[in-house]
Amino acid sequence: MAGTHTLDHAASAMHLVDYTDPAAIKQVPTRNGFGEGLIEAGKRDQNVMAICADLSESTRMEGFKKAFPDRYVEIGVAEQMLVAMAAGLASTGKIPFIASYAMFCPGRAWEQVRTTMALNETNVKIAGAHAGVSVGPDGATHQAIEDIAIMRVIPKMTVIVPCDSAQTKKATLATAARWGPTYLRFARAESAVITTEQTPFEVGVAQTFRDGSDVAIVACGILVYNALIAAEELARDGIECRVVNNHTIKPMDEAAVLAAARDCGTVVTVEEHQVHGGMGSRVAEILAAQHPVPIEFVGVQDRFGQSGAPQELVEEYAMGVTSIVAAVKRAHARKRAAR
Amino acid sequence: MGSLSAERLTELKYHANDVRQGIIRSLVAAGSGHSGGSLDMADIFAALYFHLLRHDPKNPDWPERDRLLLSCGHIAPVRYSAMAYAGYFPVEELLTLRHFRTRLQGHPERVSLPGLETTSGPLGEGLAQGTGMALAAKMDGAGWRTYVITSDGEHQCGLHWEAMMTAAKFKLDNLTCIVDRNVIQIDGSTEDVMPLEPFADKYRAFNWEVFECDGHDIAAFVETVEKAQQVKGKPQVVIAHTVMGQGVSFMEGDYLWHGKPPKKDEAEKALHELNAARELIGAGR
Numbered sequence: 062m063a064g065t066h067t068l069d070h071a072a073s074a075m076h077l078v079d080y081t082d083p084a085a086i087k088q089v090p091t092r093n094g095f096g097e098g099l100i101e102a103g104k105r106d107q108n109v110m111a112i113c114a115d116l117s118e119s120t121r122m123e124g125f126k127k128a129f130p131d132r133y134v135e136i137g138v139a140e141q142m143l144v145a146m147a148a149g150l151a152s153t154g155k156i157p158f159i160a161s162y163a164m165f166c167p168g169r170a171w172e173q174v175r176t177t178m179a180l181n182e183t184n185v186k187i188a189g190a191h192a193g194v195s196v197g198p199d200g201a202t203h204q205a206i207e208d209i210a211i212m213r214v215i216p217k218m219t220v221i222v223p224c225d226s227a228q229t230k231k232a233t234l235a236t237a238a239r240w241g242p243t244y245l246r247f248a249r250a251e252s253a254v255i256t257t258e259q260t261p262f263e264v265g266v267a268q269t270f271r272d273g274s275d276v277a278i279v280a281c282g283i284l285v286y287n288a289l290i291a292a293e294e295l296a297r298d299g300i301e302c303r304v305v306n307n308h309t310i311k312p313m314d315e316a317a318v319l320a321a322a323r324d325c326g327t328v329v330t331v332e333e334h335q336v337h338g339g340m341g342s343r344v345a346e347i348l349a350a351q352h353p354v355p356i357e358f359v360g361v362q363d364r365f366g367q368s369g370a371p372q373e374l375v376e377e378y379a380m381g382v383t384s385i386v387a388a389v390k391r392a393h394a395r396k397r398a399a400r
Numbered sequence: 401m402g403s404l405s406a407e408r409l410t411e412l413k414y415h416a417n418d419v420r421q422g423i424i425r426s427l428v429a430a431g432s433g434h435s436g437g438s439l440d441m442a443d444i445f446a447a448l449y450f451h452l453l454r455h456d457p458k459n460p461d462w463p464e465r466d467r468l469l470l471s472c473g474h475i476a477p478v479r480y481s482a483m484a485y486a487g488y489f490p491v492e493e494l495l496t497l498r499h500f501r502t503r504l505q506g507h508p509e510r511v512s513l514p515g516l517e518t519t520s521g522p523l524g525e526g527l528a529q530g531t532g533m534a535l536a537a538k539m540d541g542a543g544w545r546t547y548v549i550t551s552d553g554e555h556q557c558g559l560h561w562e563a564m565m566t567a568a569k570f571k572l573d574n575l576t577c578i579v580d581r582n583v584i585q586i587d588g589s590t591e592d593v594m595p596l597e598p599f600a601d602k603y604r605a606f607n608w609e610v611f612e613c614d615g616h617d618i619a620a621f622v623e624t625v626e627k628a629q630q631v632k633g634k635p636q637v638v639i640a641h642t643v644m645g646q647g648v649s650f651m652e653g654d655y656l657w658h659g660k661p662p663k664k665d666e667a668e669k670a671l672h673e674l675n676a677a678r679e680l681i682g683a684g685r
Contacts, residue, residue, distance in 0.1 A: 131539070132539075134535070136569075137565070139562040139565075141528070141558070141559040141562060142531075142562035142563060142566060145525050145528030145529050145532070145559065145563070146528050146529065146531050146532035146563070146566065148518075149518075149528070149529035149530060149531060149532020149533040149534075149535075149536070150532040150533070150535060150536045151532075152517065152518070152529070152532070152533060152536075153536035153537070153540070154536075155536055155539075157532075172522055173525060173528075173559070176519060176520075176521075176522050177518070177519070177528075177529060180509065180511075180519050181509075181510055181511070181518060181519040182510075182511050
């Protein structure tokens with residue numbers, strides 16, 4: 062019942078909002094957290110700068126542009142330029158954040174990302190907005206659902222997919238303060254804010270948002286909320302799920318993934334991305350090599366997106382609460398059958 | 401004649417000859433690599449490393465150094481050879497070109513060798529990165545300049561034109577693009593593969609200041625770059641007309657030498673020719 066739920070010890074330790082209470086949940090796009098974090102990062106370090114490819118409002122670079130006009134650069138619709146120019150700026154000690162839609166950067170600019178950012182080891186930070194089918198009405202051309210795969214395969218790259226706007230702000234600040242080529246991935250639509258100021262965040266350290274030992278749900282991005290709601294539903298059926306917020310895709314927190322598999326004996330991965338090559342694939346690589354358990358993958362099943370309302374599309378591509386519940390039940394049954 | 405005395409010009413000619421010999425020695429030891437473009441840029445690299453650039457081989461990370469970017473990374477042998485003779489590393493190390501665990505990677509890697517400004521090879525990326533560096537210098541009020549060496553063939557890449565627009569927008573007069581206009585690329589003449597002409601007009605239309613010179617006339621090249629340095633409010637391009645393989649008779653102008661190294665006997669013949677040319681420098685030619 063709304064507001065009467067007592068969060069478990071894991072959620073308390075993480076200082077989460079009472080996510081079971083719809084009235085307690087604010088809906089804010091993750092990209093807003095980026096906008097706020099970027100301004101704060103600009104205040105903390107004068108080397109932080111922002112470069113945009115004609116999308117300053119929707120990528121939320123506008124605030125930085127107003128606060129630091131001398132450190133804001135507009136280069137128009139030129140995503141390859143966005144990356145390569147930022148690499149040049151970074152080579153002199155600047156800390157450039159570059160923003161576009163994920164489909165175009167890193168999507169269109171992948172070879173520049175690989176050569177000028179990663180192989181060349183430059184301190185460039187990509188903000189990929191509008192990732193996932195929840196971009197909504199713009200349709201398949203603008204819904205990046207392959208970006209985690211193409212970025213996590215590049216050596217030296219850090220890949221972060223924060224779970225809500227509050228965490229996106231922290232991830233942006235952490236990225237600015239930490240050396241290295243980095244990809245931050247955001248969504249367009251409003252999504253549940255489940256973390257608070259007090260919730261810790263460290264790059265490469267996964268977070269247990271709910272404890273349980275029957276099935277582990279390893280999720281990233283805005284679907285972490287769906288995973289938590291699914292876990293509460295499943296608890297009523299007697300299946301206790303651990304929910305891990307696996308925000309850093311690379312370098313992934315292998316210890317947390319292995320612990321989840323050992324303690325629960327089966328894993329369900331949840332991401333707003335193709336199941337091929339994404340976060341879940343990395344989890345499977347780790348577990349196949351070190352601790353094989355049954356795995357179910359919630360994500361886009363080798364299809365392109367389409368126009369629609371964000372929630373409609375999340376349901377259509379089987380990433381809603383009902384689909385996660387079903388995947389957990391399948392995983393649970395496979396675990397029991399294997400005994 | 402700008403800053404160049406007759407004595408200095410003679411020295412630069414000796415340096416260019418050294419650079420060419422280094423290219424031949426390293427390529428024959430490597431057994432693969434790009435001869436034609438490397439040789440034709442030897443005069444320009446000698447002029448840059450031994451006269452025009454503000455740099456310190458013993459302190460390659462000196463923050464006030466001029467930035468020299470080689471966008472067409474496949475002609476790395478000319479840069480490596482010029483760097484070795486300028487004192488960045490021992491000349492003998494040129495013989496490790498393209499070998500396992502060498503610092504002289506087949507295409508240049510900044511992280512591998514101090515003194516490189518970028519990792520290059522994938523074409524069309526140099527000017528974009530150089531634009532970022534030149535903009536950083538402007539933002540910081542720094543006095544160093546950025547020079548980007550490009551091939552003519554890589555002007556077929558869209559990214560290069562994105563960079564041309566950007567450099568003009570920000571009035572980067574501290575940025576000079578140098579084009580190796582040898583009219584040759586892997587599949588033949590640039591004008592057959594994908595025509596670039598009217599080449600200079602295209603730069604003018606993009607609000608660049610255009611200069612042209614003979615890329616094998618060191619005095620003319622130095623004078624041209626020094627003129628370019630005086631331009632205010634615009635980036636500059638120096639279109640250097642060159643002959644692929646310049647300095648080795650049997651390679652000159654032949655696109656088949658774009659991407660192959662000399663065999664041992666061919667290298668001996670090339671070095672023989674270069675030594676003969678060296679004698680003529682001493683004779684005042």
